[in-house]
Amino acid sequence: MTEDLKPNYPIGPLTPHLVCDGADAAMDFYRAAFGGEVLFRLAGPDGRIMNACMRINGGTIMLVDEFPEMCSSPRALKGSPVSLHLMVDDVDAWTARAVEAGAKVIMPVDDMFWGDRYGLIEDPFGHRWSIATPQRRLSQAEIEAGMHEAIRRHMQANPA
Template identity: 55%
Template sequence: MTQTEEKPKVIRGDDLQAITPHLVCAGAADAIEFYKKAFGAVEKMRLAGRDGKLMHGAIKIGNASVMLVDESPDWGSFAPTSLNGSPVTIHLYVADVDAFIDRAVKAGATLRMAPADMFWGDRYGIIEDPFGHKWSIATHQRDMSVSEIEEAMKAFMPSAGGCDS
């Protein structure tokens, strides 16, 4: 934590969400520093074990909480880098997807898909952080009905079929 950040005195119920990502990282303390630099995250909590590994960390990205922990193979807890990737992508809405992705890439993220205007009304891109976690980043541009999205998808991907095809 920087000198200007203040550790919370208590963890309040309104700090918790119904669903909160809990990321396993090889180097969770380094991950916190990356998210602060790349995503503008605010560190809320850090508990290190006797071996120095992070037993629990918490950050806030925008209005969302994210928990972190160091991988612990003895407990069956592995980071994406130990598993050759992760099937999970974390979706994050931001005010300016282009600037956000640019800052994340400059901080060490890998660009997987450059931001582009998408048929469902978002400007959208994908990055992978240095710890193996994939993030889809979006800026909402316009509200659309389900039927408008379906029509736009057909134009965007003419061979795309529905679930029943």
């Protein structure tokens, strides 16, 4: 007999696990910025978050406080090579709400050559979030042509 050992909270087959310098504050930010809902929260004896799970826009993330002996936050690492991507119904509204909650704009929202309206923010805990709303469906050839045109314009504006 196979036992059902699924967790007590809903997570998908691939779930980002964010290390935060202040996981409780991060959960507050994700509630305010993205309408996040805390599904599970487990604090250790010292109050640090050992594990938490949130639902954001239909997906889930897990959070943990920084434990220097085991894991470090983007602040401790002085950045992160990872960004989380949110597909939303109104990128401008989602970005404005995140900025109002304390996020920093890295790349302002704009129409992109691949057909999305897209922007990039950094949350107060050092995690980067790309946020996008699809605007038009393009073929691979149209996307490639748009990419080449964007590179050409960038090179003209920023000669070496």
